[in-house]
Amino acid sequence: MFKQFRDIGIKLTPQRMVIANLLTNNSTHPSAEDIYHAALEQIPGMSFATVYNTLEIFKEKGAIRELNIDPERKRYDPDTSNHHHLICVKCGKIIDVFDGVDVNVVNDTISEFKIAEVHVEFYGVCNSCEKKNNKE
Amino acid sequence: MFKQFRDIGIKLTPQRMVIANLLTNNSTHPSAEDIYHAALEQIPGMSFATVYNTLEIFKEKGAIRELNIDPERKRYDPDTSNHHHLICVKCGKIIDVFDGVDVNVVNDTISEFKIAEVHVEFYGVCNSCEKKNNKE
DNA sequence: ATTTATGCAAACAATTTGCACCTTT
């Protein structure tokens, strides 16, 4: 599982392995602070600088993606394939959407661009928040 | 032109009028700092706190929208209608896209949400950056 | 030995807040 990290030129130290582990198969889109706290439990003495350095390297090498969804802090997504997000405006939950979304474009301004990626965010209220709301 | 601001319950002081003016008919998606500097030229002594307070009020009342496109700072958009953005990854330019974009959804997870808004960002390279690139 | 990563603390940048003063009702 760490093979893919080494393959793209990331030297895996114990700290980085812990961070890589925390990111992989994690769909919560954690912030640097989330990762720092979780990592601290596995490596006492783990530093914030290391978390930030590691996230920077992972991002540079294309192992993870930085999300701009949360205006207060950067969040990280271990899935670098093009996918979209569903955001609950009540509880802040962010859910991945991999398929069933089709963006059709017929627009001259856009045609003049060399588009590399298309990100779609769906803002709304999730099921559990909706239920909570109805009970009040 | 200030009428619409008053109509939604915003008391218009001189400072707020300057800020409202800087925002309206401005498609550059300025940051709080951009606005502060521009406002300072019209009202010497204008404070940062006032800019932030004003942006907060405008946002609360629905006169402007806060954008999460730039990971380093919040940006503000005077257009609160649902539209999309074209972002040049080279020069950072952000261009509004009002039509010709159609998002089709066939996805159960999304169906369970009460969707309020859909934002699409197109990341790519704009024409002028593309030309610059070719000359090098 | 040289390069590279870590951890600490200090520095930074964007934003927010507390509070005294000044307006406007």
Added chain:
DNA sequence: AAAGGTGCAAATTGTTTGCATAAAT
């Protein structure tokens, strides 16, 4: 005089950086 807005400075939050130590090649 009561309410709300402004400006200043200090505080907070998220992130980055400089540097000495430690680890890996």
